Amino acid sequence: MILIFSNKEDIHPTYVIKHLKAWGVDFFRFNTECLLTDYEFSWCCNNDGCDFKIRNIHNQIELSGRQISAVWDRRPRIPQELLLPNENEEINKHILGEALGFLRFLRYWMRNIYSIGSIVEDHPAASKMLQLSVAKELGMHIPDTCFANRKEPVSQFATQYSNVLLKPISDNDVMLEDINQAYSFYAKKVPTEALLQQPDMAFSQTVSFVQNYVDKAYELRITVCCDDIIACKIDSQTMEDDKGKIDWRQGYEYGLKHEIVDIPEQIKEFCHQFLAKMHLNFGCFDFIVTPEGDYVFLECNPNGQWLWIELYTGYDISKVVAKNLAKFEILPKNIENISISR
Numbered sequence: 001m002i003l004i005f006s007n008k009e010d011i012h013p014t015y016v017i018k019h020l021k022a023w024g025v026d027f028f029r030f031n032t033e034c035l036l037t038d039y040e041f042s043w044c045c046n047n048d049g050c051d052f053k054i055r056n057i058h059n060q061i062e063l064s065g066r067q068i069s070a071v072w073d074r075r076p077r078i079p080q081e082l083l084l085p086n087e088n089e090e091i092n093k094h095i096l097g098e099a100l101g102f103l104r105f106l107r108y109w110m111r112n113i114y115s116i117g118s119i120v121e122d123h124p125a126a127s128k129m130l131q132l133s134v135a136k137e138l139g140m141h142i143p144d145t146c147f148a149n150r151k152e153p154v155s156q157f158a159t160q161y162s163n164v165l166l167k168p169i170s171d172n173d174v175m176l177e178d179i180n181q182a183y184s185f186y187a188k189k190v191p192t193e194a195l196l197q198q199p200d201m202a203f204s205q206t207v208s209f210v211q212n213y214v215d216k217a218y219e220l221r222i223t224v225c226c227d228d229i230i231a232c233k234i235d236s237q238t239m240e241d242d243k244g245k246i247d248w249r250q251g252y253e254y255g256l257k258h259e260i261v262d263i264p265e266q267i268k269e270f271c272h273q274f275l276a277k278m279h280l281n282f283g284c285f286d287f288i289v290t291p292e293g294d295y296v297f298l299e300c301n302p303n304g305q306w307l308w309i310e311l312y313t314g315y316d317i318s319k320v321v322a323k324n325l326a327k328f329e330i331l332p333k334n335i336e337n338i339s340i341s342r
Helices: 012-022 032-038 089-109 128-137 151-158 192-196 200-204 248-254 265-278 307-313 317-326 332-336
Strands: 002-006 027-031 039-046 049-056 062-064 070-073 145-148 163-166 188-191 208-212 218-225 228-234 258-261 282-289 295-301
Touching: 002 012, 012 027, 012 307, 012 317, 027 032, 027 049, 032 039, 032 089, 039 089, 049 089, 070 317, 128 145, 128 265, 128 295, 145 151, 151 192, 151 200, 151 208, 163 192, 188 192, 218 265, 218 317, 228 265, 228 307, 228 317, 258 307, 265 282, 265 295, 307 317
Parallel strands: 002 027, 002 070
Antiparallel strands: 039 049, 049 062, 145 208, 163 188, 163 208, 218 228, 218 282, 228 258, 282 295
């Protein structure tokens, strides 16, 4: 059986589950924000062994740890719902804190089960510093980068370029998301001259993440799931600056064009080597392709979004994910016969 750690609002599992149902593959969807309200569970250990049992009290589906063939760690959230809220908010916080501790321990206990989205590795793999270091080690082009909390090192870095890119460092915790922190900051292209005019205090109050601005012909979002690679061209440079040209995430509502494309073998090999270094089976890579045709690695989200690509292009990424989750449930010859629509 496949265990899916997720949350009620995430529609990605719905599309994958459609294929699992069609193939007759059993699954258990675990919406972790409802840990205390929607499930009965236990984890016990003695000289005979250790096991975990859980039952969804609404649909009566049950799961034993010994039944789990694969885990999809798909953006679980911290426990947030209480069966009987207490008037004392401190008690409520304590109860939810204990539930969070249990959930973390449980996911660590499953670390050796085959997974898409790593229970243990996603969090360190989200480090931009580690990602850039590994990409450089593997011979990939990267933007020049500086992190600092003082103006002097940022100024010394920025004066090498006419324009720099200010980027956000923080993402939601890829291990356990907090719905109350679901906000986004977008990358901003800034002329170096304007950056240098900012007061010292603007730099010392936070940590600046600065890169040289790399000119683009277009951008790529490359979704890698085990051996499967789906590369999507994002035609960001046809857009206005604040509508996707600088940060393509701003272009969703303005007709940003997407297209499934082939990519060079050396880029595919890099993606596989990168994930192997990070001990991951899944990752969403962002690349710039320059006007000269060079590929520049930006980052890899170890638990990134991909459904929007499927909806824009018609490429059935859900089936790719389902296939790789089900490969220990379905005979290999049947897995090979699964065709992916494009």
